[in-house]
Amino acid sequence: MQTTRKFIGKDLLGFGLLLVFLILFLISDQLNENEQLNNISADWINVNTIFLSIVLEAVPFILLGVFVSSLIQIYVSEETIQRFLPKNAIAALFPAAMLGAILPFCECAIVPVVRRLIKKGMPLHVGVVFLVAAPILNPIVFASTFYAFRSEPTNTILYSRMGLAFVLAIIIGAILYGFFKNNAQQLRGDTHGHIHVHEHSHNKTGFFARIKQTFYHAVDEFFLMGKYLIMGAFIAALFQTFLDRSVLTAIGSNDYSSTIVMMVFAYLLSLCSEADAFVASSFGSQFTDMSIVAFLVYGPMLDLKNTFMLFAFFKARFVIIFMITVTIVVFTAVLVLFGLIL
């Protein structure tokens, strides 16, 4: 008796929520004109605009990511992954970076995919290479970076960005391999290992059942990821609104400090790697090429929105070591590239 009542209560809760959404859908036009709502401080409307904008923009890519993740879960077996991986851990890094260049994922979509691949038995350090390489090394990012810095006849920034992303992905993968080679279980809730889980066969299930499973999987992962994305987007929107960028340009006059400033900036703004080149080019006048490249390489590898998702899926120690490694490697590499080579 009590359980039925509980169920009715829950049904009503859900129904009420749906009703609220529908009512809002119908009256949103009036709300838009509402004077009290329009009198809310413009700053907070700006926060809201940027917040929704980041969420709306990232959501399709998260969806793509979770769909790919669930396709991998259902169609790719652990044996397949093992077969394609070189036996030597270090030798696997190079093909991983190449593959990262082929996969057209941005930094939102790559997290669920990498997590799934690691769960399926891909070595941790190879997953890390994907994680940092894929968001930068793809044709869309290449085109937008080219376009944003089109006034630069040499394309130094474009090629430095792409070249560094490729090389640094391998270096970062190798360093993390050094840290975690004896303890590769860095996913959360990963204590049981992988052995028993995938016993039950999907083969007996039909085509439609598989599709259904793919979809269910995608929804579950969306809810797992989405909350971190939304929190990250909100904090990024706060920074976007309240951080006065001229404060940063004031610090950014010297080579080293401007590089650090731009890296901090890339982290806080949490831009999409497809669009960050345009933001970077708008700084062009005040900042050196070196710091611009640091911005463009560091941001897609690591940012605020991403950190939330990483902490959700990986153990804290791993995420912290990952973040420190990426930061130091990018900073050093940019210094070396622009200080010694170019």
Added chain:
Amino acid sequence: MKSYDHSFHAYIQGIILIGFALLMLWLVLSGNIVFYIAPMMMPFIYFAMITFFVLGIMQIFRSTSKDGEGEHQCSCESDHQIKGPAWVKVLIYSIFIFPIIFGFVLPDRMLNSEAAANRGIQYGSGLNINTTQDGTQGISSEEGSTSRADAFLEDPESYYDNNFGQDDDDIEHFQIEDFYDQDWFNEFYEEFAYELEQEDVITVTEENYLDVMTVLDLYLDRFVGKEIEIIGFAFREPDFEDHQIVIARFAMTCCTADVGVYGTLIESDEAHYFDDDTWLYAKGTITKGQYHDFVLPIIVDSYLVEVDQPDTPYVYPSFNR
């Protein structure tokens, strides 16, 4: 694990997904989506909207099926459950519900001039061709300011050779994608500048906004004395005098997180009549002027009038030329 109520979670999740889909649908129907997302990204929004509807409906059906048919289970079942006490679950679902409510309730508006001030305004195209190399040096000298671009424009071949050889190693993997080249860039703007020169009055529209800004930067000397008309919102730097005002537009690539502000400086005695954020139409004559370290076009002798906000308040970079 017994106490985990699969059908309830599937049900609530389904409703939240439908809520997201409704929000997107409303933004698309009302046209207010332009405040959030660039047209280039719209196919992704349609994809997400339809997917959300489908997934939402599937989740609700999923919730009605009885446990034990293998419906809810997949090989990674336990890591998909939302763990923790009831308040944690409420909190997590609220995180998803808040953006939907905000989206419906709060007014959809463009970013305002405060956001522009925070971002810093770009005079001209933001290509920075006409700035001094080092922002701290003060007033720019003509040669110093345009040397890189000039060196290239006069003799692209040798400039290319001098500056390009070094990073050959880096580019090996990207030859295929190297579908643009610098000639393309140059030709397009050269041609566009020529077209503009033929016109009596340069009319800046939403479509050509950034291109005109670029051309004015590249070939400013050729346009001095020419008439121009432009629409944008009013903006002032803190150190502006009474007769100075900027007409600016936000340029968006994907979403509002990446907007930049591109503006043109205007000098007019009427300037002080207009508040920040009012939309203005300006018609005047282009001159070559200076603001801080920038050599930039300034519109003088201008006629200013207030206008309505255009339907697409943002401008977008044109990739497809």
